[in-house]
Ligand SMILES: Nc1ncnc2c1ncn2[C@@H]1O[C@H](COP(=O)(O)OP(=O)(O)OP(=O)(O)O)[C@@H](O)[C@H]1O
Protein backbone atom coordinates (compact mmCIF):
# COMPACT_ATOMS: atom_id res chain seq x y z
CA UNK A 1 0.00 0.00 0.00
CA UNK A 2 1.19 3.51 -0.85
CA UNK A 3 1.60 5.42 2.40
CA UNK A 4 2.68 8.96 3.07
CA UNK A 5 4.04 10.12 6.39
CA UNK A 6 1.48 12.35 8.11
CA UNK A 7 -1.64 10.77 6.60
CA UNK A 8 -4.07 9.51 9.25
CA UNK A 9 -3.56 5.79 9.69
CA UNK A 10 -5.57 5.03 12.82
CA UNK A 11 -8.52 6.92 14.24
CA UNK A 12 -10.87 5.98 17.00
CA UNK A 13 -13.63 7.94 18.68
CA UNK A 14 -15.70 7.32 21.75
CA UNK A 15 -14.23 3.84 22.12
CA UNK A 16 -15.90 2.00 24.97
CA UNK A 17 -15.56 -1.61 26.08
CA UNK A 18 -17.62 -3.06 28.88
CA UNK A 19 -17.10 -6.66 29.92
CA UNK A 20 -20.38 -8.27 30.90
CA UNK A 21 -18.93 -11.40 32.43
CA UNK A 22 -19.40 -12.26 36.09
CA UNK A 23 -21.78 -10.65 38.57
CA UNK A 24 -20.94 -7.06 37.66
CA UNK A 25 -20.19 -5.22 34.41
CA UNK A 26 -16.81 -3.55 34.20
CA UNK A 27 -16.19 -0.68 31.81
CA UNK A 28 -12.49 -0.88 30.94
CA UNK A 29 -12.41 1.72 28.15
CA UNK A 30 -14.75 4.67 28.44
CA UNK A 31 -15.16 7.06 25.51
CA UNK A 32 -11.51 6.90 24.45
CA UNK A 33 -10.17 8.74 21.41
CA UNK A 34 -6.87 8.27 19.58
CA UNK A 35 -5.40 9.35 16.24
CA UNK A 36 -2.08 8.02 14.89
CA UNK A 37 -0.50 9.16 11.63
CA UNK A 38 1.53 7.13 9.17
CA UNK A 39 5.16 7.07 10.26
CA UNK A 40 4.26 7.97 13.84
CA UNK A 41 5.15 5.86 16.88
CA UNK A 42 2.97 6.08 19.97
CA UNK A 43 3.66 4.41 23.31
CA UNK A 44 0.83 3.49 25.67
CA UNK A 45 1.63 3.10 29.34
CA UNK A 46 -0.62 2.39 32.29
CA UNK A 47 -0.90 0.18 35.32
CA UNK A 48 -1.66 -3.52 35.13
CA UNK A 49 -5.36 -4.05 34.46
CA UNK A 50 -5.89 -0.51 33.11
CA UNK A 51 -7.05 -1.90 29.74
CA UNK A 52 -4.00 -1.72 27.47
CA UNK A 53 -4.43 -5.18 25.96
CA UNK A 54 -8.19 -4.59 25.68
CA UNK A 55 -7.43 -1.42 23.68
CA UNK A 56 -4.95 -3.12 21.34
CA UNK A 57 -7.44 -5.93 20.71
CA UNK A 58 -10.05 -3.37 19.63
CA UNK A 59 -7.57 -1.44 17.47
CA UNK A 60 -6.50 -4.67 15.79
CA UNK A 61 -10.03 -5.89 15.14
CA UNK A 62 -9.62 -8.90 17.45
CA UNK A 63 -12.49 -7.70 19.61
CA UNK A 64 -15.48 -5.41 18.96
CA UNK A 65 -16.16 -2.25 21.00
CA UNK A 66 -19.33 -1.87 23.07
CA UNK A 67 -19.57 1.66 21.63
CA UNK A 68 -17.53 3.79 19.27
CA UNK A 69 -15.56 3.01 16.16
CA UNK A 70 -12.06 2.23 14.92
CA UNK A 71 -10.92 3.40 11.47
CA UNK A 72 -7.71 2.15 9.92
CA UNK A 73 -6.40 3.53 6.64
CA UNK A 74 -9.81 5.21 6.20
CA UNK A 75 -11.84 2.01 6.64
CA UNK A 76 -14.24 1.59 9.56
CA UNK A 77 -13.82 -1.86 11.11
CA UNK A 78 -17.54 -1.72 11.98
CA UNK A 79 -18.36 -2.12 8.30
CA UNK A 80 -16.43 -5.36 7.92
CA UNK A 81 -17.85 -8.83 8.52
CA UNK A 82 -15.63 -11.58 9.92
CA UNK A 83 -14.15 -12.71 6.59
CA UNK A 84 -13.52 -9.19 5.33
CA UNK A 85 -12.08 -8.24 8.70
CA UNK A 86 -9.66 -11.18 8.56
CA UNK A 87 -8.50 -10.10 5.12
CA UNK A 88 -8.22 -6.48 6.18
CA UNK A 89 -6.12 -7.41 9.20
CA UNK A 90 -3.83 -9.51 7.04
CA UNK A 91 -3.35 -6.62 4.61
CA UNK A 92 -2.96 -3.73 7.03
CA UNK A 93 -2.15 -4.81 10.57
CA UNK A 94 0.84 -6.44 12.22
CA UNK A 95 0.14 -7.66 15.75
CA UNK A 96 2.66 -8.66 18.41
CA UNK A 97 0.76 -10.28 21.27
CA UNK A 98 1.62 -9.96 24.96
CA UNK A 99 2.20 -13.72 24.84
CA UNK A 100 3.73 -14.50 21.49
CA UNK A 101 1.12 -17.01 20.10
CA UNK A 102 3.51 -18.84 17.79
CA UNK A 103 2.40 -22.19 16.39
CA UNK A 104 4.28 -24.94 18.23
CA UNK A 105 4.42 -27.37 15.29
CA UNK A 106 5.96 -24.85 12.91
CA UNK A 107 9.56 -23.65 12.68
CA UNK A 108 10.52 -20.00 13.18
CA UNK A 109 10.65 -19.43 9.41
CA UNK A 110 7.28 -21.09 8.88
CA UNK A 111 5.71 -19.07 11.69
CA UNK A 112 7.07 -15.80 10.33
CA UNK A 113 5.98 -16.73 6.78
CA UNK A 114 2.42 -17.62 7.79
CA UNK A 115 0.72 -14.23 7.13
CA UNK A 116 2.09 -14.30 3.57
CA UNK A 117 0.96 -17.91 3.02
CA UNK A 118 -2.52 -16.91 4.25
CA UNK A 119 -2.41 -14.18 1.64
CA UNK A 120 -1.79 -16.78 -1.04
CA UNK A 121 1.93 -16.30 -1.61
CA UNK A 122 4.03 -19.29 -2.69
CA UNK A 123 5.73 -21.02 0.25
CA UNK A 124 9.20 -20.46 -1.20
CA UNK A 125 8.70 -16.71 -1.64
CA UNK A 126 6.95 -16.31 1.72
CA UNK A 127 9.78 -18.10 3.51
CA UNK A 128 12.41 -16.00 1.72
CA UNK A 129 10.66 -12.84 3.01
CA UNK A 130 10.33 -14.38 6.47
CA UNK A 131 14.04 -15.15 6.54
CA UNK A 132 14.87 -11.52 5.65
CA UNK A 133 12.82 -10.33 8.63
CA UNK A 134 14.32 -12.98 10.93
CA UNK A 135 17.73 -11.65 9.89
CA UNK A 136 16.71 -8.15 10.96
CA UNK A 137 15.67 -9.36 14.42
CA UNK A 138 18.84 -11.45 14.79
CA UNK A 139 17.09 -14.80 14.45
CA UNK A 140 18.14 -16.02 10.99
CA UNK A 141 20.40 -18.72 12.43
CA UNK A 142 17.48 -20.20 14.37
CA UNK A 143 15.02 -20.29 11.46
CA UNK A 144 14.65 -24.08 11.53
CA UNK A 145 13.88 -24.25 15.24
CA UNK A 146 10.40 -24.67 16.68
CA UNK A 147 9.13 -22.29 19.40
CA UNK A 148 9.66 -24.95 22.09
CA UNK A 149 13.38 -24.90 21.32
CA UNK A 150 13.66 -21.10 21.64
CA UNK A 151 13.98 -18.81 24.66
CA UNK A 152 11.20 -16.34 25.57
CA UNK A 153 13.03 -13.42 23.98
CA UNK A 154 13.80 -15.45 20.86
CA UNK A 155 10.13 -16.39 20.48
CA UNK A 156 9.21 -12.75 20.92
CA UNK A 157 11.58 -11.80 18.11
CA UNK A 158 10.04 -14.42 15.80
CA UNK A 159 6.62 -12.96 16.67
CA UNK A 160 7.92 -9.48 15.76
CA UNK A 161 9.22 -10.82 12.41
CA UNK A 162 5.80 -12.39 11.76
CA UNK A 163 4.05 -9.07 12.51
CA UNK A 164 6.31 -7.12 10.14
CA UNK A 165 6.61 -9.58 7.24
CA UNK A 166 3.52 -8.24 5.42
CA UNK A 167 4.70 -4.60 5.35
CA UNK A 168 1.70 -3.54 7.49
CA UNK A 169 0.33 0.01 7.64
CA UNK A 170 -0.15 -0.27 11.38
CA UNK A 171 1.80 -2.34 13.89
CA UNK A 172 0.30 -3.02 17.31
CA UNK A 173 2.70 -4.38 19.91
CA UNK A 174 1.89 -5.54 23.43
CA UNK A 175 5.06 -5.50 25.56
CA UNK A 176 7.34 -6.32 22.61
CA UNK A 177 10.62 -6.03 24.47
CA UNK A 178 9.54 -7.42 27.85
CA UNK A 179 11.78 -10.48 27.48
CA UNK A 180 14.68 -8.83 25.69
CA UNK A 181 18.04 -7.66 27.00
CA UNK A 182 19.08 -4.08 26.30
CA UNK A 183 21.22 -4.84 23.27
CA UNK A 184 18.56 -6.99 21.57
CA UNK A 185 15.83 -4.47 22.43
CA UNK A 186 17.94 -1.72 20.83
CA UNK A 187 18.05 -3.77 17.61
CA UNK A 188 14.24 -4.01 17.59
CA UNK A 189 13.99 -0.24 18.21
CA UNK A 190 16.28 0.44 15.25
CA UNK A 191 14.11 -1.78 13.05
CA UNK A 192 10.98 0.11 14.16
CA UNK A 193 12.67 3.43 13.40
CA UNK A 194 13.60 2.20 9.95
CA UNK A 195 10.04 1.06 9.19
CA UNK A 196 8.50 4.28 10.51
CA UNK A 197 10.85 6.40 8.39
CA UNK A 198 11.18 4.41 5.18
CA UNK A 199 7.79 2.65 5.02
CA UNK A 200 5.67 5.25 6.90
CA UNK A 201 4.49 2.45 9.13
CA UNK A 202 2.50 3.57 12.23
CA UNK A 203 3.17 1.95 15.61
CA UNK A 204 1.14 1.67 18.79
CA UNK A 205 3.27 0.07 21.47
CA UNK A 206 2.09 -0.96 24.91
CA UNK A 207 4.98 -1.08 27.32
CA UNK A 208 6.06 -0.96 30.94
CA UNK A 209 9.61 -0.15 29.81
CA UNK A 210 10.34 3.59 30.33
CA UNK A 211 13.23 3.51 27.84
CA UNK A 212 11.06 2.03 25.10
CA UNK A 213 8.28 4.54 25.85
CA UNK A 214 10.67 7.49 25.81
CA UNK A 215 11.95 6.43 22.39
CA UNK A 216 8.50 6.90 20.77
CA UNK A 217 7.12 10.14 19.27
CA UNK A 218 4.36 10.39 21.91
CA UNK A 219 3.64 8.73 25.22
CA UNK A 220 0.00 8.31 26.29
CA UNK A 221 -1.17 7.07 29.67
CA UNK A 222 -4.28 4.90 29.97
CA UNK A 223 -6.13 5.69 33.14
CA UNK A 224 -9.84 5.43 34.04
CA UNK A 225 -10.67 4.25 30.54
CA UNK A 226 -9.18 7.27 28.72
CA UNK A 227 -5.83 8.29 27.28
CA UNK A 228 -3.95 11.41 28.26
CA UNK A 229 -0.69 12.85 26.99
CA UNK A 230 2.17 12.01 29.33
CA UNK A 231 4.61 14.90 29.67
CA UNK A 232 8.20 14.12 28.67
CA UNK A 233 10.80 13.66 31.40
CA UNK A 234 13.02 16.74 31.42
N1 LIG B 1 -12.51 -11.25 28.48
C1 LIG B 1 -12.62 -10.55 29.62
N2 LIG B 1 -13.70 -10.67 30.40
C2 LIG B 1 -13.84 -9.98 31.55
N3 LIG B 1 -12.92 -9.09 31.99
C3 LIG B 1 -11.81 -8.91 31.25
C4 LIG B 1 -11.58 -9.63 30.03
N4 LIG B 1 -10.39 -9.26 29.52
C5 LIG B 1 -9.89 -8.34 30.38
N5 LIG B 1 -10.73 -8.14 31.41
C6 LIG B 1 -10.53 -7.20 32.53
O1 LIG B 1 -10.32 -5.90 31.98
C7 LIG B 1 -9.32 -5.21 32.69
C8 LIG B 1 -8.22 -4.77 31.75
O2 LIG B 1 -7.53 -5.91 31.26
P1 LIG B 1 -6.32 -5.78 30.23
O3 LIG B 1 -5.84 -7.15 29.93
O4 LIG B 1 -6.76 -4.95 29.07
O5 LIG B 1 -5.26 -4.96 31.11
P2 LIG B 1 -3.75 -4.53 30.78
O6 LIG B 1 -3.67 -3.05 30.94
O7 LIG B 1 -3.33 -5.10 29.47
O8 LIG B 1 -2.93 -5.22 31.98
P3 LIG B 1 -1.42 -5.83 31.99
O9 LIG B 1 -0.48 -4.66 32.09
O10 LIG B 1 -1.44 -6.64 33.26
O11 LIG B 1 -1.23 -6.68 30.78
C9 LIG B 1 -8.85 -6.14 33.80
O12 LIG B 1 -9.49 -5.80 34.99
C10 LIG B 1 -9.29 -7.51 33.32
O13 LIG B 1 -9.60 -8.36 34.41
Ligand SMILES: [Mg+2]
Nearest residue numbers: 052053098174
Ligand atom coordinates in the same frame (compact mmCIF):
# COMPACT_ATOMS: atom_id res chain seq x y z
MG1 LIG C 1 -1.93 -6.53 28.92
